[in-house]
Amino acid sequence: xxxxxxxxxxxxxxxxxxxxxxxxxxxxxxxxxxxxxxxxxxxxxxxxxxxxxxxxxxxxxxxxxxxxxxxxxxxxxxxxxxxxxxxxxxxxxxxxxxxxxxxxxxxxxxxxxxxxxxxxxxxxxxxxxxxxxxxxxxxxxxxxxxxxxxxxxxxxxxxxxxxxxxxxxxxxxxxxxxxxxxxxxxxxxxxxxxxxxxxxxxxxxxxxxxxxxxxxxxxxxxxxxxxxxxxxxxxxxxxxxxxxxxxxxxxxxxxxxxxxxxxxxxxxxxxxxxxxxxxxxxxxxxxxxxxxxxxxxxxxxxxxxxxxxxxxxxxxxxxxxxxxxxxxxxxxxxxxxxxxxxxxxxxxxxxxxxxxxxxxxxxxxxxxxxxxxxxxxxxxxxxxxxxxxxxxxxxxxxxxxxxxxxxxxxxxxxxxxxxxxxxxxxxxxxxxxxxxxxxxxxxxxxxxxxxxxxxxxxxxxxxxxxxxxxxxxxxxxxxxxxxxxxxxxxxxxxxxxxxxxxxxxxxxxxxxxxxxxxxxxxxxxxxxxxxxxxxxxxxxxxxxxxxxxxxxxxxxxxxxxxxxxxxxxxxxxxxxxxxxxxxxxxxxxxxxxxxxxxxxx
RNA sequence: GCGCCACUAGCUCAGCUGGAUAGAGCGGCGGCCUCCGAAGCCGUAGGCCACAGGUUCGAAUCCUGUGUGGCGCGCCA
Numbered sequence: 273x274x275x276x277x278x279x280x281x282x283x284x285x286x287x288x289x290x291x292x293x294x295x296x297x298x299x300x301x302x303x304x305x306x307x308x309x310x311x312x313x314x315x316x317x318x319x320x321x322x323x324x325x326x327x328x329x330x331x332x333x334x335x336x337x338x339x340x341x342x343x344x345x346x347x348x349x350x351x352x353x354x355x356x357x358x359x360x361x362x363x364x365x366x367x368x369x370x371x372x373x374x375x376x377x378x379x380x381x382x383x384x385x386x387x388x389x390x391x392x393x394x395x396x397x398x399x400x401x402x403x404x405x406x407x408x409x410x411x412x413x414x415x416x417x418x419x420x421x422x423x424x425x426x427x428x429x430x431x432x433x434x435x436x437x438x439x440x441x442x443x444x445x446x447x448x449x450x451x452x453x454x455x456x457x458x459x460x461x462x463x464x465x466x467x468x469x470x471x472x473x474x475x476x477x478x479x480x481x482x483x484x485x486x487x488x489x490x491x492x493x494x495x496x497x498x499x500x501x502x503x504x505x506x507x508x509x510x511x512x513x514x515x516x517x518x519x520x521x522x523x524x525x526x527x528x529x530x531x532x533x534x535x536x537x538x539x540x541x542x543x544x545x546x547x548x549x550x551x552x553x554x555x556x557x558x559x560x561x562x563x564x565x566x567x568x569x570x571x572x573x574x575x576x577x578x579x580x581x582x583x584x585x586x587x588x589x590x591x592x593x594x595x596x597x598x599x600x601x602x603x604x605x606x607x608x609x610x611x612x613x614x615x616x617x618x619x620x621x622x623x624x625x626x627x628x629x630x631x632x633x634x635x636x637x638x639x640x641x642x643x644x645x646x647x648x649x650x651x652x653x654x655x656x657x658x659x660x661x662x663x664x665x666x667x668x669x670x671x672x673x674x675x676x677x678x679x680x681x682x683x684x685x686x687x688x689x690x691x692x693x694x695x696x697x698x699x700x701x702x703x704x705x706x707x708x709x710x711x712x713x714x715x716x717x718x719x720x721x722x723x724x725x726x727x728x729x730x731x732x733x734x735x736x737x738x739x740x741x742x743x744x745x746x747x748x749x750x751x752x753x754x755x756x757x758x759x760x761x762x763x764x765x766x767x768x769x770x771x772x773x774x775x776x777x778x779x780x781x782x783x784x785x786x787x788x789x790x791x792x793x794x795x796x797x798x799x800x801x802x803x804x805x806x807x808x809x810x811x812x813x814x815x816x817x818x819x820x821x822x823x824x825x826x827x828x829x830x831x832x833x834x835x836x837x838x839x840x841x842x843x844x845x846x847x848x849x850x851x852x853x854x855x856x857x858x859x860x861x862x863x864x865x866x867x868x869x870x871x872x873x
Numbered sequence: 874g875c876g877c878c879a880c881u882a883g884c885u886c887a888g889c890u891g892g893a894u895a896g897a898g899c900g901g902c903g904g905c906c907u908c909c910g911a912a913g914c915c916g917u918a919g920g921c922c923a924c925a926g927g928u929u930c931g932a933a934u935c936c937u938g939u940g941u942g943g944c945g946c947g948c949c950a
Contacts, residue, residue, distance in 0.1 A: 305895095313892095315892055318930085351893075438949090438950065439950065441950095580949080581950045606877075608945085635944075686887090687886090687887080690878080705898095710898085717913085720910060776887095792910090794914070795909095799908075
C-alpha cells in the first residue's frame with residue numbers, strides 16, 4: 273500500500289502536479305484507529321503540505337484521484353484536515369491470507385543471513401552465585417532480541433562473558449577454602465548456603481584443585497561448578513541449566529581469564545599506549561578516556577600492578593571487533609550505563625568505529641515483598657533465584673515450562689527502559705492469573721478447533737487450498753479485520769527488531785488473541801463447525817455450507833500460523849492444548865504450593 | 874553537584890521516528906455457557922497523559938525548564 277502511494281506521488285511529481293521536493297517527506301501508512309473509516313489511512317497530504325506548498329486537502333484530492341482505479345483500491349476518501357482513507361478490494365485481503373498460509377510459522381521472517389553479523393552479549397552475570405530473579409530480565413530480553421534479529425535476517429552470535437578473573441572469583445575460591453577448613457568467610461567473601469554446598473562438592477570431587485597451592489585453581493573449579501551446577505543440587509543448579517530452563521540460549525561462553533592468559537589485555541594496552549592514550553599517574557596506569565568523551569580518565573592498571581576489570585573489557589571488545597562483526601550489542605542493566613562512554617572511547621582510541629557498539633540498556637527490577645522493598649544480599653542468605661520462582665509456578669500450573677513462560681511474559685511485556693516492580697508475594701499469588709496463560713489459551717483454542725475439524729468432520733486444513741472462490745467466502749468485517757492484523761505482522765516484526773523492542777510482539781499477540789477469541793464468542797449463532805443441533809437432523813450434511821467452513825478453517829489456520837510465529841519469537845510455549853484447571857483445581861494448586869512452602873521454611 | 878532512565882485510569886502497563894474521539898490487563902459494577910475450550914466474551918464506570926513554557930496547521934509524542942522516583946558518578950567487578 274505504501275508503495276502504491278509512493279508510486280502515485282511520483283506520478284504526480286512527474287506530471288508536474290506536485291513539486292518534486294514533496295517526495296522527500298515522510299508520512300505514515302497505517303490502519304485508521306476507527307475501523308469504519310477504512311482499511312488503510314495515510315497522512316501523506318498533511319506531511320507533504322509544507323514541501324508541496326499546497327493546502328493539504330488539495331494534495332489529498334490529487335492523490336485520491338491518482339489512487340482511484342489503482343489495483344487493489346476499492347474506495348478513496350479525503351477526510352478531516354487532509355487524511356486519506358482507502359478501502360481495499362477483497363483480493364488484497366485474500367493475498368495476505370495466501371502469504372500467511374504459504375509461510376506458516378515462518379511468516380514475517382526475512383530470508384536467513386541477509387543482514388548484519390552481530391555479536392550479542394547478554395547476562396554475563398558474575399559466576400560467583402546462582403542467577404537471581406533480577407538477572408532474568410537481561411537474560412530474557414537479550415534472548416528475545418537475539419531471536420528478533422535472527423528473524424529479520426541478521427546472523428547473531430549470542431555470547432556470555434564469563435568474569436572468571438579478578439577479585440570476586442578469587443574471593444569465591446577463598447570462601448570455599450575457608451568453608452572446607454571450618455573458618456569464617458574472608459572479608460567481602462561469600463557465605464550463603466550455596467557456598468556450603470559448593471565446598472562440600474568440591475571437597476569430595478575436586479581433590480586436585482583443593483590440594484593445589486595456587487588459590488586460583490580452586491577458584492576456577494568453583495566457577496566451573498557455578499556454571500555447570502552441582503549434580504543433583506537444587507541450590508546450585510548451575511547458571512547454564514537455569515538459562516536453559518528459561519529457554520535462553522548462548523552460542524559462546526567467553527572467558528575473561530583467557531584474555532589475560534593469551535596476553536590480549538597487555539596487547540590491547542600496548543596498542544593504546546602507542547597511540548598515546550595511556551598515562552601513568554601516582555603509580556597507576558590511566559586510559560585517557562576523557563579525551564574520548566568520558567567524564568574522567570579510567571584506571572586500567574592499579575598501583576598494585578593488577579589490571580582492572582575495565583582493562584579486560586577493552587581487550588574483550590577489541591577481540592569482538594577483530595572477530596569481524598558488523599555490530600556489537602551489549603545488553604546491560606542500568607547500573608552499568610556508565611560503561612558505555614569508556615568502552616566507546618576505548619574502541620575509538622583503538623581506531624575502530626565506535627558506532628559498531630550498541631548498548632541496549634534495561635532498567636532494573638525492584639524487588640518488593642508485600643509492597644515493601646526487599647533487599648537481597650549474598651550475605652543475608654535471602655537470595656531469590658530464578659530457579660525457585662520458576663519451579664513454584666511450574667508446580668502451581670502443573671506443567672514444567674509454565675514458570676519460564678510466565679517469567680518470559682512478565683519481562684518481555686514491558687519496555688526495557690522502565691523500571692519494573694516485582695512483588696514476590698503478588699507474583700506468587702497471581703501466577704495463575706498471569707496474562708501469559710491468556711495468550712496460550714487463545715492459541716490452544718485455535719488448535720483445538722482445527723483438530724476437531726480434522727478428526728470429527730475430516731476437513732484437515734493441510735489438504736485444503738485457498739482458491740479465489742473459497743477466499744471470497746470470507747466476507748465479514750471482523751474476519752477481514754483479523755486478516756488485516758495478520759498483514760501487519762511482517763512490518764511489525766521488522767520494526768520490533770530495528771528498535772530492539774520485543775514487547776511489541778507481546779502486545780501484537782495479545783491483540784490477535786483478543787480479536788480471535790472475541791470473534792468466536794460473538795458468533796455462537798454462526799459456528800464454523802457443525803454443532804450437535806445440526807448433526808442430529810437427518811440429511812444435514814447435504815445442507816451444510818462446507819465451502820464456508822473450509823474458508824474459515826483456512827482463515828483459522830492462518831491466524832494460528834501468525835500467532836505461533838509471534839509466540840515462537842517470544843520463546844513462549846505454543847501449546848496445542850491446555851489442561852483445564854477449574855477454579856477448585858486452581859485454588860487447590862495454589863494452596864498446595866503455599867503449604868509446601870511453609871513446610872519447607 | 875553532574876549524567877542516564879522514567880512519570881499515562883484505583884493498580885500494572887501499552888501508545889512516544891507528531892495526526893482523527895488516548896488504549897489493554899487487573900480491580901469495581903452489570904450481563905453471557907443444553908451448541909466450535911468460560912484460563913473466555915460483551916457492556917459500563919474510571920484520565921488537567923507529573924507541572925510550566927516553547928516549536929507546529931496539529932503535541933501524551935519533539936525541545937527547554939521545574940518537580941518526583943530509580944540508577945550511576947572507586948586504583949570494585
